Structure formats: C-alpha cells, structure tokens
Amino acid sequence: MTNKIYQYLLFIGDNTMILGHRLSELCGHGPSLETDIALTNISLDLFGQTRNYFQLAATLSKEDKTEDDIAFLRMEHEYRNVLLVEQPNRDFAYVIGRQFLYDCYHFLLLHELVNSNDEHIAAIAQKSLKEVTYHLDFSSEWIKRLGAGTDESHEKMQNAINYLYPYTGELPEETPIELEMKELGIGADLPAMKTDYYNRVHEVLKEATLDIPETNWFQSGGKKGVHSEHMGYILTQLQYMQRAYPNMSW
Amino acid sequence: MSAIARNPTINDILKGISDPEIPVLSIMDMGIVREIIENGKKLTISITPTYSGCPAMDTIRDDIKKALAEAGFEATVKLVLTPAWTTDWITENGRKELAAYGIAPPLDPAADKKALLHEKRIVKCPHCGSINTTLVSQFGSTACKALFKCEDCLEPFDYFKCL
Numbered sequence: 001m002t003n004k005i006y007q008y009l010l011f012i013g014d015n016t017m018i019l020g021h022r023l024s025e026l027c028g029h030g031p032s033l034e035t036d037i038a039l040t041n042i043s044l045d046l047f048g049q050t051r052n053y054f055q056l057a058a059t060l061s062k063e064d065k066t067e068d069d070i071a072f073l074r075m076e077h078e079y080r081n082v083l084l085v086e087q088p089n090r091d092f093a094y095v096i097g098r099q100f101l102y103d104c105y106h107f108l109l110l111h112e113l114v115n116s117n118d119e120h121i122a123a124i125a126q127k128s129l130k131e132v133t134y135h136l137d138f139s140s141e142w143i144k145r146l147g148a149g150t151d152e153s154h155e156k157m158q159n160a161i162n163y164l165y166p167y168t169g170e171l172p173e174e175t176p177i178e179l180e181m182k183e184l185g186i187g188a189d190l191p192a193m194k195t196d197y198y199n200r201v202h203e204v205l206k207e208a209t210l211d212i213p214e215t216n217w218f219q220s221g222g223k224k225g226v227h228s229e230h231m232g233y234i235l236t237q238l239q240y241m242q243r244a245y246p247n248m249s250w
Numbered sequence: 251m252s253a254i255a256r257n258p259t260i261n262d263i264l265k266g267i268s269d270p271e272i273p274v275l276s277i278m279d280m281g282i283v284r285e286i287i288e289n290g291k292k293l294t295i296s297i298t299p300t301y302s303g304c305p306a307m308d309t310i311r312d313d314i315k316k317a318l319a320e321a322g323f324e325a326t327v328k329l330v331l332t333p334a335w336t337t338d339w340i341t342e343n344g345r346k347e348l349a350a351y352g353i354a355p356p357l358d359p360a361a362d363k364k365a366l367l368h369e370k371r372i373v374k375c376p377h378c379g380s381i382n383t384t385l386v387s388q389f390g391s392t393a394c395k396a397l398f399k400c401e402d403c404l405e406p407f408d409y410f411k412c413l
Contacts, residue, residue: 034397038389045393048303052331123332127302130334130413131393138388 002060005118007080008181009060010070011223012109013053014081017071018231019102020046021238022089031092038138039095045131052124068249072242076235077225084167086222086230093146093153093160100139101164104200105171105193107136112188121186140204147208154209161205162213169218172197253278255286260293263321267313271306271392274351281339282310284330293318293325298335300413301393337412349376354398354409373409375400383407 023043030036054067061070084102089095110132113125146157172194174182181187202212221227241248255261264283265276277283277297285296295314299307311327318325337356340348345355354376373383380402388411390397395408 034387037391038387041389041393044303044305045301046303048299048301052302127331127334131301134388134411
C-alpha cells in the first residue's frame with residue numbers, strides 16, 4: 001500500500017519538478033524583468049511543492065531513499081510527468097501557453113486533493129492550492145493579453161496553443177495507480193475533472209480572442225514513462241550533479 | 251497548543267529572529283511560529299513556511315536553534331504544513347512595520363477575496379498613502395509579494411499578497 005502511494009506521489013511531483021525546471025531555465029532570460037521574476041517565482045513554488053511530495057515519498061520508500069534520490073537518480077522511463085510539462089521554451093507564448101494549460105489542471109487537481117483521505121497529501125495540497133491560484137491568475141492574464149494584443153502577439157499565442165493543445169489529452173487520463181488511489185479516497189478523480197478543465201480553458205481562450213484548436217488527436221505517453229525527446233536533455237542537466245558526484249549535498 | 255511560550259525569555263529571543271528576506275519582521279510577527287512546547291530547557295518549536303518553496307526556512311530554523319542555544323536552551327525545530335500559513339497571521343504590529351518599511355501590508359481577507367474573483371484590489375501606496383495604484387506584476391521580489399506602482403507619486407512598491 002505505501003508503495004502505491006509512493007508511486008502515486010510521483011505522478012504529482014514529477015509534473016511540478018519538470019515544469020519547475022523548465023521555468024528555471026528562464027532565470028535571467030525572461031523577456032522582461034517582471035516576467036522573468038514572476039516565472040522564476042512560480043518555478044520556486046513548484047520546486048517547494050515537489051520537495052514536499054518527495055519528502056513524503058521518501059518516508060514511504062522501502063529502500064531508504066532520500067528526496068534527492070527520488071528527484072535525481074531515476075532513469076527516464078521511471079519519471080511519470082506528462083509530456084506537456086517537458087515541452088521546451090520555444091518563445092514566451094509557448095511558455096505562457098504551457099503554463100496556462102498546466103495551471104488549469106493543477107488548480108483542479110489540488111481542489112480534489114485537499115479532500116484526500118491521506119492527511120499528508122491533503123496538507124501539501126492545501127498549501128499548494130493557495131500558490132497555484134496565483135499561478136493560474138498570472139498565466140490566464142497573459143493568455144488574454146497576448147491573444148487580444150497585437151496581430152503578431154495574437155498569431156504567436158495561437159500558434160503556441162495549437163502546438164500544445166494535443167498534449168492536454170493526457171492530463172485527465174487515468175493510470176491503474178491513479179484509479180486505485182481514487183477508489184481509496186486518496187487520489188483525485190481525473191476523468192471527472194475533464195469537462196470542467198476544458199470549459200475553463202476554452203473560456204479563457206475565447207476571452208483572449210483565440211480559436212479553440214479542433215483536434216481529436218491527443219499525444220500521450222509521459223505517465224507511462226514514454227517521454228518525448230526533450231526529456232533526455234532535461235535529465236542530463238537536472239541530474240548532472242548527483243550523477244557526477246553521488247550523494248553530494250549543499 | 252500555544253505559539254507563545256510561558257517563559258517570557260523564550261518569546262523575547264524568538265522576537266529577535268527575523269525572516270532574512272523581510273528583515274523588518276520578526277518570525278513572531280510573521281505568524282510562522284505555530285507551537286512552542288516547553289520541557290525545562292528542552293523545547294520543541296513548530297514553524298510553518300509562508301510558501302512551499304520559501305528558501306528562508308532553513309536559515310530561520312538554524313537561527314532559532316542558535317539563538318536559543320546561546321541562552322542555554324536545546325531546541326528541536328519541526329516544520330509543519332497544516333494549517334497552511336495565511337497572511338491573516340501577520341500581527342497588527344507586523345503590518346505597521348511592513349508599511350513603515352515600504353511594503354504595503356496584506357489587505358484584510360474580505361478585501362483580498364476580490365483578487366481571487368479577479369476584481370481590482372485597492373492597495374494603498376506605502377510611500378504617499380494614495381489608493382490610486384496599479385498592479386504591475388502578480389509576482390514581486392519574492393513569491394510572497396506582488397509588484398505595484400503608485401499613479402500619484404509614481405513610485406513602485408511591493409505589496410504583501412494575501413494567502
């Protein structure tokens with residue numbers, strides 16, 4: 001049982017970690033000082049949440065793992081994050097689009113997890129939900145500002161949404177572990193969130209004068225450990241210190 | 251459960267410790283000390299982070315241990331997540347000190363609910379007192395602050411967001 005909760009925590013913590021890592025790449029490289037600071041602050045929130053999940057996971061681990069082992073010493077196929085969060089920072093519209101599509105899901109997920117039967121998961125969710133409310137507010141505002149901005153910003157925002165939208169299908173997909181956690185009242189009911197998720201996404205896209213992509217084809221695989229080519233590059237950078245200097249700490 | 255020690259010396263020591271990112275506020279005024287269990291010279295102190303990723307927590311934990319050790323106490327510092335920290339726990343004195351330092355203190359919760367409902371918040375400029383202010387960015391110099399600009403005195407300032 002504890003092993004299954006451990007596995008479940010990876011589905012949540014790997015998303016916050018990989019998205020946090022993507023945002024951390026923008027530290028000092030944001031398009032303006034304010035957005036640079038905002039995106040790296042969001043990154044910091046996500047890393048803090050990741051630590052909470054992985055510290056909890058470490059207490060459930062059979063092999064005496066530490067939070068660092070969980071974060072840094074797994075192979076690519078052992079990471080459970082969705083493909084959406086590993087997509088690269090092509091330009092600011094992609095950064096905002098990825099953030100918005102994830103924030104919407106993250107917000108709904110945490111809304112469910114605050115009622116988890118597992119008091120530790122519920123506590124982390126309560127803490128995180130307050131932070132993610134601000135993340136969602138930030139990304140929604142930028143979607144609207146870019147979508148309803150100039151012709152160029154509109155076009156770039158639309159391109160980014162068109163590119164990223166097929167990666168959203170994986171968010172409400174339920175793996176056997178997630179199904180079991182839902183039935184035990186520990187995990188969230190992902191399929192039940194789907195309608196609400198798309199309603200919220202579409203509402204903001206409409207307000208931003210953006211077209212809702214018409215697609216029936218969605219890309220998935222991350223939750224099963226089948227990642228895109230970007231994941232290897234992310235891990236190369238993310239894991240470098242622990243691979244080069246095993247067990248090092250600050 | 252009490253966040254105030256029976257032994258006034260302990261309270262005085264804790265009041266002397268500040269958040270390194272907001273040096274003007276003591277950890278007692280911040281409301282991050284949640285419980286103090288006294289057992290003679292042995293203390294167990296629970297603290298809670300303002301934000302999940304708050305990088306100041308490790309420093310604060312070490313500062314608490316060190317300051318109390320200097321006064322002969324042996325403190326164990328525990329990190330707790332529930333109930334989640336809220337800006338409502340910043341004391342009245344803390345709010346005054348924030349404003350005097352140039353950071354607009356968090357609004358009362360009812361007023362800030364407007365932000366969650368995407369309505370405009372009325373935040374007072376800590377420099378000139380004007381309410382003619384605009385939000386520049388939802389995130390300021392740290393995750394707990396937003397960046398505002400005063401339209402009257404034209405000064406930028408940090409606002410401590412409600413959480």
